[in-house]
Amino acid sequence: MSKKAEHNIKAYGNNFTTMTPGPFAIKLRTCKIWQFIRFIVINIKMLVVVRKSH
Amino acid sequence: MARLVVLGGGVSGHTAATFAAKWLGSAHEVVVVTPNSKWNWIPSNIWVGVGEMSKEEVTFDLAPVYAKAGINYKQAKALSINPEGSELLNKPFVTIEYTLAGREGMTENVEYDYLINATGPKLNFGATPGLGDANGLGEFTVSVCTADHAVHANEEFQKCIQKMKKGERQKFLIGTGHGLCTCQGAAFEYIFNIEHELNKAGVRDMADLKWISNESFLGDFGVGGLHMKSMGFAVSSKIFAESLFTERNVDWIIGAHVNKVEKGKVSYELLDGSMGEEEFDFSMLIPPFAGVGLKAYAKDGTDITATVFAPNGFMKVDANYSAGAYENWRASDWPKTYQNPTYGNMFACGIAFAPPHPISKPMSSPNGTPINPTPPRTGMPSGIIGKAVAHSICDRILQGENAPLHEASMAHMGAACVASAGKGIFDGTAAAMTIYPVVPDFEKYPGTGRDTDYTFGEIGLAGHWIKHILHHLFIWKAKLKAGWTLIPE
């Protein structure tokens, strides 16, 4: 799996001190089953925030 | 019969007017004065700006919707308010100028019992030389703030793609066009949509992308940044944003006041006082916002604009405008009822109300140039505030002048934001975020100022699906289709 994100880091450049996602984290972002679960979780969280805001 | 006049039919005004019409029924009158014939779901302009949606998909005609709701719609812009009436007219009134084809330029005085100012922002392109002038957007950069701007932005974007396909490298510069801009979130979303589309077109390797903004750190977003719960940590939005920029290979300049735009080049001053220049082939810079320039007159004709409006043109409401230095700011400075302190039958909602102060810490360069984001009032707070104000006014009309006012402080309110990249159901991703409360309350939530149980962010397809659903839901709601009142703001 690719570590492409790490390759964009430039030593002592703007982005030298940040964190980058590894291949597994990137894969999870487009894994349909995982994202379906997250879809439900995020929706619930957003609805709670909406409820607290009204 | 009482008459409520709503100035502005955008996110906030449309919400206020439609709920007021529903709650008041035909016994009272709701008038909307707004210059455009179409309603625009502004967040989706981002997709128009990269050619993924058409203008028609993000706009619809207001007239049939207002006819259905029993709202008296005047396609016009408000020029001034006479909150005490005039020597000729006893009741308070607004002077409007028609923009409706066939009646352009005609003026009318519209009397009111209650007034809501929801006129949103003036896109103040003229504040930065070269970014634009009093007539609007200039010729060197593009904008996605209106649907028409976004159509034009996409035309320029497609030209760049064609150039890259022919082997010509292109530089994209996206961000804020002045030291006192807000709405960083929109520019943030746009740069990642550009990046996504360049990948899709197979020309990403021919493009250099750079972010330029007035934030003192990446991920400030005009709310002083936020800490969100992630993997058991309270992670700063700085890390979140820097990580995303690095992953997508987007460089950044922050703490920048763009002070001049020329063909293919911006000049800027940084927070450390140094000056710089950045070249571009394509640039989308958000302009600073101001009030739309309404005037106010007393009964005898005296100009009382400074009493009713803050110097930035936004309407004064029940905020604490004398909080002073950052160290003295409190969550309680933020308005709750949005009632004008001088004229109790006048309210402001959405971007049109004058905030007490920024949310991000004010900063300036050693040369004295202020460089800090001004406070955002995004869609969810604008809608919630519009509804609360409508509720207050309806109660006063139906129950009497002493009915208590409803409250909707941004210090007790959250916001959900979804910044997408791409539009395809399976090939896009989005950063989905919630923030609670929008205005940090460091007394209630020491340290981060926010409740990290309700402040979170993550990147993935899920957020992207939510963005799609929100697009359709909000347009459904704004069109007052079946069940519209059940869809939250």
Ligand SMILES: Cc1cc2nc3c(=O)[nH]c(=O)nc-3n(C[C@H](O)[C@H](O)[C@H](O)COP(=O)(O)OP(=O)(O)OC[C@H]3O[C@@H](n4cnc5c(N)ncnc54)[C@H](O)[C@@H]3O)c2cc1C
């Ligand atoms: C590109 C972009 C993307 C965005 N994306 C998001 C997002 O993803 N999520 C989010 O929550 N927020 C987003 N926002 C912010 C959101 O659009 C605003 O918060 C919201 O539109 C504010 O609502 P409003 O009613 O105060 O102003 P507006 O929606 O701007 O409405 C103001 C209305 O007043 C009218 N008007 C102007 N002058 C006059 C006058 N003199 N008399 C009468 N009427 C007048 C205008 O024509 C307009 O109809 C985005 C903003 C932009 C620019």
